[in-house]
Amino acid sequence: MRIDITLQQLEAFAEVAKTSNFRAAALALHVSQPALSRTIRIVEDLAGARLFDRDTRHVELTPAGRELLPIALRILENFHSSFSELSQFLEGRSGHLTIASLPSTGAALLPNAIVEFRRSHPQVEFSLIEGPAELVRSAVDEGRADFGISVRPGPQEPMLYRHLIDDPFMLLCRRDDPLAARTTVAWSVFATRPFIASGFRSSIRPITDAAFLQRGLQVVPALEYPSVAAARAGPAAAGAAAHAQRRPGDGAAAAPGHVPAHRAHHARGPVALAGGPGLHGPAAQQGSLALKPHVETSLSVCGMIAGMEKTPPKPLVIVKVGSTFEALRAERGDFENWIADGLDTQALPILVIDPRRGDTLPDAEAVSGVVVTGSHAMVSHREPWSETTAAWLAQLVAHDTPVLGICYGHQLLAHALGGEAGNHPAGVEVGTVTVTLEEAAATDPLLRGLPAQFPAHVVHWQSALRLPEGAVRLAGNDHEPVHAFRVGKHAWGVQFHPEFDAEAMRGYIDLLADDLASAGVDPAALRERVGPTDTAAGLLGRFARIVEAHHGS
Incomplete structure (x- = not known):
């Protein structure tokens, strides 16, 4: 037997069971x-049993209710604890990082960086993959590592390079070699002395070969070594042989019987942080960015790289500036759920941000498009969170980021760009109304091809009273002259609600019935006129296709 009771319904049941009072439970929720009474009746219908015995003075659990209560509490506790763990992961406070690194640079850079990072992120665990540059790149490319520390990849490789350090090259030779007395050594010494070279597969060999080529030197190695450890033993065994290697950090010690490393003129090898096709979670993103300040404590010259050309698509952001009525939310979800359903995008991830609770509004470069609810x-009223969001919207439009503002978002977009939003002089507009397109809509990317008139659901007391300079009016009706406008190439506002269906519209009319009656509007007549609005609803999908195309361009 399957019982489709939602978490919100279980919370309502548990709260009534806790307080034994519908009024107190309603206040708490x-x-x-x-x-609340309707919700409990729905739960009882779904469970197929009466859960409370209630009269005017008492509310008590029935045997079925007593059986359900521990189940409900267990489900709610599991849900909240699970999402607490998810929250820690999303905030980068937990998770697992796998880092691929060259042996020498990894030994110099990673230990201190990891120690520092774990002071603020103690629940993040680390795994290391060590190997030559080719292994580092393949680990990142195949997703076995979140990011890698390696040399600059070739221009043909699908890596986004972010410079981290310039790793100086040093000369390694015997203590009794005449070169040991010098503070700097020219590259030309390698043309006249036995030279131990790194293997062809190493990250060092292409750089030393390029240095010789740039100086017109013909250098034939006396020996090739497969690892740094083998190279450090080489000069002692090979007499006066010389060797150029990276200095693996300020703490590197000279090998026994060798002079401390000397600079072989001006040669530096770039070492980089390379990310895979999407860092695997916020901890990975924070960990890669945190390397820079920690690395700077170990090496004097720093830069940074991250990411790959195969990075995941930028999110399509839903900016949640309000919520629907609780009665509707409990049964049907909230604005962001309705909008996400209408966008119906498989190509772009959906990210919901709520500036009212202090969520950070991302840089324009970090998003593919934005819908404001x-x-x-x-x-x-110009609440602080609203004004902050308005300023951010202006930045998005300047960046040509696709934007769609709905109702409040429509008015906020106008206000953000220098227009005016305020109380509509004719009062409230609620219900299913007819929207008429203007001539400019015929060539508009979002509205072109739509019928000249179409029905849409509306509920608004305020309006975009004055459009920003340069804005194009696209649709309206007798009550509301600006039901749609565009500013720039890819920013739209619509006063109507493409995310509403007929049931949501009737719900609003029912829940606003007293306010509507006070305003001289007949709620019953409005409810009777509610109908399907397929054309208006289709605008969300149209906008998503515009965002996908713009993101891929």
């Missing part, structure tokens, strides 16, 4: 008492 707030 921030819903109306009638809405509706809200029960008013743009004219």
Whole structure:
């Protein structure tokens, strides 16, 4: 037997069981008492049993209710604890990082960086993969490592390079060699002395070969070594042989019987941080960025690289500036859920950001597009979070990031760009109304090809009273002259709600019935006129296709 009870419904049941009082439970849940009663009736219908015995003075659990209560509490506890773990992961406070690194640079850079990083992220675990540059690149490319520390990849390789350090080359020779008395050594010494070279597969060999080539030197190695350890033993066994190698950090010690490393003129090998096709979680992203300040404590010259050309697509962001009524949310989800369903994108990840709770608004470079939801707030109140979001929207438009503002988002977009939002002079507009396109819509990327008139769901007391300079009015009706506008190439505002379906619209009319009646509007007549709005609803999918195309261009 399958019982489709939602988490919100279980929370309502558990709260009534806890308080034994519908009024107190409704206050705790921030819903109306009638809405809570309806929710409990739905739970009882789904469970196929009465869960509470209630009269005007008492509320008590029935045997079925007592059986369900520990199950409900266990489910809710598991849910909240699981999402607590997910929250830690998303905030980069937990997770697992796998780093691929060259042996020498990894030994110099990683230990201190990992120690410092774990002071602020103690639950992040690390694994290391050590090997030559080819192994580092393949580990990153195949997703076995979150990022790698290696030399600059070739231009033909699909890596995004972010410079980390310039690793100086040093000369390694015997203590009794005349070169040991010098502070610097010219590359030309390698043309006249036995030279131990790194293997062809190493990260060092291409750089030393390039240095010889640039100086017109013909250098034939007396010996090739497979590893740094073998090379350090080589000069002692080979008499006066010389060897050029990277200095693996300020703490590197000279091998027994060898002079401390000397600079072989101006040669530096770039060492980089390379990311795979999407760092595997926030801990990986924070870990890669945290390497830079920690590395600077170990080496004097630093830069950074990260990522690959095969990075994951930038998210399509839904900016949640409001919520629907609790009664609707409990049954149907919230604005962001309705919008995500309408966008119906498989190519782009959806990211929901709520500036009201202090969420950081990302840089324009970090997003593929933005949808701003509706809200029960008013743009004219200019709440701090709203003004911050408005300033951010102006930056997005300047960056030509695709933007779609819905209702509140429509008005906020106008306000952000120098227009004006405020109370509509004709009052509230609610229900299913007819929207008429302007001539400019015929060539508009979002609206072209739509019928000249189409039905849409609306509910608004405020409006975009004045559009920003340069904005193009695209649609309206007798009550609302600006039901849609565009500014720039890819930023739109729509006063109507493409995310609403007929059931949501009727729910709004029912929940606003008293306010509508006070405003002289007949809720029953509005409810009767509610109908399908397929054309308006299709705008969300159209916008998603525009974002996908713009992101891929």
